[in-house]
Amino acid sequence: MLRQPIYDRRAKSRQALVLLLCLGLTAYFAYHTLKGRHGLEARDRLAERESALQFEIQSLEAVRAKLERDVALLRPDLPDPDFVEEIAREVLGFAHPRDRVVLESAPSG
Template sequence: MGAMAPSPPHSHRGRLRGFLGSLLGMLVVAYFGYHAVQGDRGVLALARLNKEIEHARSILDERKAEEAILQARVTRLSPESLDRDLLDERARSMLNRVRPDELIIRLDDK
């Protein structure tokens, strides 16, 4: 058998360029893949934002319910539909007044 002739240097360069090109391509894909998941606008950030939105919506629903209750009380105190019992209760509470024939029972606010 004959001795193997040394391969021309351009074939090593060609393989090296192919390898480096593939490596560079994989690095670019890995970089963008990482940022698609972990980045500021990635999948995990989107999930975190969706959770924050859901929490904010639940708080908004609670506030709307509180507002509806307060609005109903305001409506009952308006001149068009005055609730005399509520007016009497609020006036006594704000002025700290009672009638002599009333009994006061204090409840601790805990």
């Protein structure tokens, strides 16, 4: 009966160790590819945040355009009289001298 040489056993144990090391590294990199700080899940969260911020930017741009229009209507050289009256009524609570104002008393209870 022939005995296997010692170097053959060492080679097989080295092959097994290299295989385990490669499997471990593969598992490590696969985990970090999916769940890591810069992985696929983080990329999906960033894409969702980007779409939410794009919506917010569009709504803020609409508000800005309205404010720019309002400022243009209030230019000091010739303000728009209708817009000045609208601001006086809504913001300041003024009424035109010919307006009828009806005050309701609070119900007594």
